[in-house]
Amino acid sequence: MDGDKKYITGEELKQHNKEGDLWISIQGKVYNVSDWAHEHPGGDVPLLNLAGQDVTDAFIAYHPGTAWQYLDKFFTGYYLKDFKVSETSKDYRRLASEFAKLGLFEKKGHITMYALASIALMFCVVLYGVLCCQSVWAHLGSALVLGFLWIQSAYIGHDSGHYQVMKSRGYNKFAQFVAGNSLTGISIAWWKWTHNAHHLACNSLDYDPDLQHIPVFAVFCELPTLDFLSSNVCCQGQFVFTNILAIVFKEKIPR
Structure with missing residues (x-):
């Protein structure tokens, strides 16, 4: 019965968002994949990027229907109290359904x-x-x-x-x-491996492999000061010439 269910809020779920303490929710059910993340066939990067969040759309997009049967062993017994499908997700699912009906996903x-x-x-x-x-x-x-x-x-x-x-x-x-x-x-x-992780962790400075380009590209979470650049990038310029492009972001991209 619904009254016997145990619930946690979205804020409580967000607390379990790191390696070793990694919870996710799928269609309102909360799963603990902390110990299994490294065994995930798609690697642990997607799980780390989506930790502490509802991952329903990502799960549906990247897994066959047979994957649902393996979820129960990770179920914590908790349900997400404030779970709801966002308007963006509704629009996305409606669009995907229309494309499928038109045959646009058929392999040619x-x-x-x-x-x-x-x-x-x-x-x-x-x-x-x-x-x-x-x-x-x-x-x-x-x-x-x-x-x-x-x-x-x-x-x-x-x-x-x-x-x-x-x-x-x-x-x-x-x-x-x-x-x-x-x-x-x-x-x-x-x-x-890197491209699939890129799709799930798109433009995440922490988990998107396509942004891990050091020493060719240097990606910063915050805009570095001139003092930082002079002491860390240009200090050896008179002796060594380097071809490094620094791509800087003033605001950190949220996960």
Whole structure:
């Protein structure tokens, strides 16, 4: 019965928002995933970023329907007293439902095959221009075509990395390997791990892997003062020349 349920508030849930004390709620039920976070198939970064919050939309978006059966073992026995679906979430769910009805989420593998065929054609052109031609203009043209090839392969690598373009996981993995590992020299497994975490912890200075660029990029939570810059960035400038771009944020991005 409803009167026998135990409740906590959203503010109380927020207290459990760190490693070792990590609670989340899904559709008003509170779960303790503190000890299991490192075993999460998607890594602990998404859980750490969303700790102490309702994660219903993220759970639905990133998990198959079979994942629901595993939640009960993490249930704390508590329900979220002030749980409600925000207007933003309602709009998002309505939009997703409309897109699904229109068939916009259906995989259209033939389009990707056309893209792979164009990549193969461009690759042949590049090989011919580099290996069989002595003209500087031919080499410059090959470089231009190679640039277009990399652009197209990046699109294929991204979309197949989300398993959204081919008809099966096997075909998606094939497209990932061709577009990622073979053509651009990037580990597609590493990219998928960081990119999925980026989507769940988008622009979080603490947990978004796409913002962890030191020493190439330096990201600050607060705008550094001139004294800080002179003592930490420019103090060795007369001896060592560095190419570091500091991206600064005056206000910390909330989680």
